[in-house]
Amino acid sequence: MKIMIIGAGASGVSAAINIKRKYPHDEVTIIEHSDKALKKILATGNGRCNLGNKQLHLSFYNHPELFDKYSFKEYVSYIESFGFKTKLIGDLLYPYSESAQTVRNQMLKLADKLSVKINLNEDFIDYEVKEEFIIVKTSLRTYQVDKLIIAAGAKSTKGLGNDGSIYSILSKHGYAITPLHPGLVxxxxxxxxxxxxxxxxxxxxxxxxxxxxxxxxxxxxxxxxxxxxxxxxxxxxxxxxxxxxxxxxxxxxxxxxxxxxxxxxxxxxxxxxxxxxxxxxxxxxxxxxxxxxxxxxxxxxxxxxxxxxxYDYENSQITVGGIDLSNIKDHFESKFEKNVYFLGEVLDMHGPCGGYNLTWAFMSSLLLMQ
Ligand SMILES: Cc1cc2nc3c(=O)[nH]c(=O)nc-3n(C[C@H](O)[C@H](O)[C@H](O)COP(=O)(O)OP(=O)(O)OC[C@H]3O[C@@H](n4cnc5c(N)ncnc54)[C@H](O)[C@@H]3O)c2cc1C
Structure with missing residues (x-):
């Protein structure tokens, strides 16, 4: 099976890892329009990457019902399966090294080991859902794939790859997008x-x-x-x-x-x-x-x-709003486009500071696999 993921952020790269672990023979390609995979991870937690929060209060999310399936302990063991140890500073979960670089390096090393292909400097432009497959158009070529996973983040921030262009593409496909504004700003x-x-x-x-x-x-x-x-x-x-x-x-x-x-x-x-x-x-x-x-x-x-x-999106950590959840069904598949899925911040889901948003990005990639 050919699977294409749009966006080499936390949700996209972790989804690629999950898929290759479970289905090693699937061909998984990530399309990323910036020059680096997991660029935003480096900016998180002031360079230390606050991965999660021991007090995982689901009520702090605008849609807590989306993921009540994993405990904090299970989440930590998933994160550590990328190949690094974690530690708590107070209630906040960090890589043991307290370096976001560790998270990025180990995730990319694992993705590479699992033969995930990451195409950098390639812009996702549009797609067409056919009966048996999906045509994906990028700035460089046209692909034919079996499944399309959109993990392209939102509008925070341009310098880290998020220009919000994904919402113009998706609204042309008929997706309802809840009002967007800068969040954690x-x-x-x-x-x-x-x-x-x-x-x-x-x-x-x-x-x-x-x-x-x-x-x-x-x-x-x-x-x-x-x-x-x-x-x-x-x-x-x-x-x-x-x-x-x-x-x-x-x-x-x-x-x-x-x-x-x-x-x-x-x-x-x-x-x-x-x-x-x-x-x-x-x-x-x-x-x-x-x-x-x-x-x-x-x-x-x-x-x-x-x-x-x-303050503007450049000063914001997340975007409030996104793909309306009424557009998706179980496993984040689109209700009206077969084999099209959404993960992470592109959806209308957000939490407060303190590791909640990376938790959502990683957890959504796990829930995809359930
Ligand atoms: C400065 C800063 C600090 C933060 N600190 C923390 C923290 O410590 N803890 C925490 O939990 N959260 C933190 N966050 C929030 C967290 O980083 C995000 O919620 C999380 O990264 C979202 O993951 P994602 O995979 O959904 O999207 P992203 O990480 O945004 O990844 C989406 C990817 O898609 C790519 N893309 C977008 N459009 C296209 C296109 N058309 N074609 C190809 N590629 C495309 C982008 O370049 C990007 O690489 C922080 C955010 C910022 C900006």
Whole structure:
């Protein structure tokens, strides 16, 4: 059987390995339009590749029902079958070497050993499903294959191979694509944050959609000259769906100090002196110039920003949205094009920071084989 996979990312290369392990006589070719296979892996986890999360909360995904079949232990043993050891740092799973290069090298070595063919610098352009086979057109030639697996990622980020061109091809074939926007991405706010550029603050952050709280997480916020970043903000960005709604980001920066502060509220005479006990000088300046003295504690508890825009796809780790799951059936096969399959980020499936998205990419390749 001839199998063609589009995209030499985490889901595409792992799918090729799985297929060759189970069906060594199948001919598996990956078409990759960039000059390197597994290029994005090198950028993950700041070069350390956060492969997964011991607290594999399926409810953190927008479609948890897609994969409840594997435990974290089974996932780790699958990852280690690529030929490297892993370790946990807190709850986060990394290669033992803490180097994404190890993941890439070992996966490619294994793919090569299994005779997976990877064609680089070749762009997938279109395909035609016939009764008995599929015609695949690339920038270099035309192929005839038995199965086509689309593992071409989404729109994050161009420099790592993802230009979103796959969605124009698939929408021509009639696939419904849920609204796309950058995910795990910093956000721009209507309020001016220039004075705080580069400052960090640990806080409880809530996201309100038209006044209703839809997401709460504690973490470190990194202020940017025109908005907010940090893992807690990036996780929050996945929940902003529609620019027509109003989204407010509410920061409670007082945490456990709130009770003591409330008790002493009446005695606060010198605002600057008071704030300096809790905040770094930049924040003190910002608060002094922005807050109303009478509402000091209330304001610190409900420090509110208004969402203006996402940073662009180049700054995003994932794309929210993708092929609508109503278009696929078991094993990620298309409902209306026989022998066409989808894997990984190209589908409308995403999770938060902390290894969840690579877990999905690898797990989807395992579920394909079930
Ligand atoms: C900076 C950064 C850091 C990240 N860190 C982490 C992390 O630590 N942990 C984590 O879990 N997740 C992380 N992610 C997210 C994770 O990398 C992705 O969710 C995952 O790589 C998706 O895998 P995929 O195989 O579905 O798609 P991709 O890895 O995007 O692979 C798709 C491949 O298809 C190719 N392609 C696309 N269109 C075509 C075409 N028309 N023709 C031929 N080839 C094509 C692309 O070049 C690409 O190589 C990070 C992402 C980024 C950008």
């Amino acid at each position: 910093p956000i721009k706010t209507k309020e001016n944050t220039k004075l705080l550029d580069g400052q960090r603050l640990k806080a409880k952050v809530s996201l309100l959609e038209n006044g209703k709280t839809i997401f709460v997480e504690e973490g470190e916020i990194l202020f940017k000259k025109d908005g907010l970043s940090g893992i807690v903000i990036m996780n929050l960005s996945n929940h902003i769906n529609n620019n027509k709604n109003e989204y407010k980001i509410v920061i409670n920066s007082l945490g456990e100090n709130i009770q003591e502060l409330q008790e002493n509220h009446q005695q606060i005479l010198d605002k600057r002196e008071f704030l300096s006990q809790y905040f770094s000088p930049k924040f003190v300046e910002y608060f002094i110039s922005h807050l109303n003295e009478l509402d000091l504690i209330k304001a610190l508890q409900n420090w509110t920003f208004t969402f203006k825009d996402f």
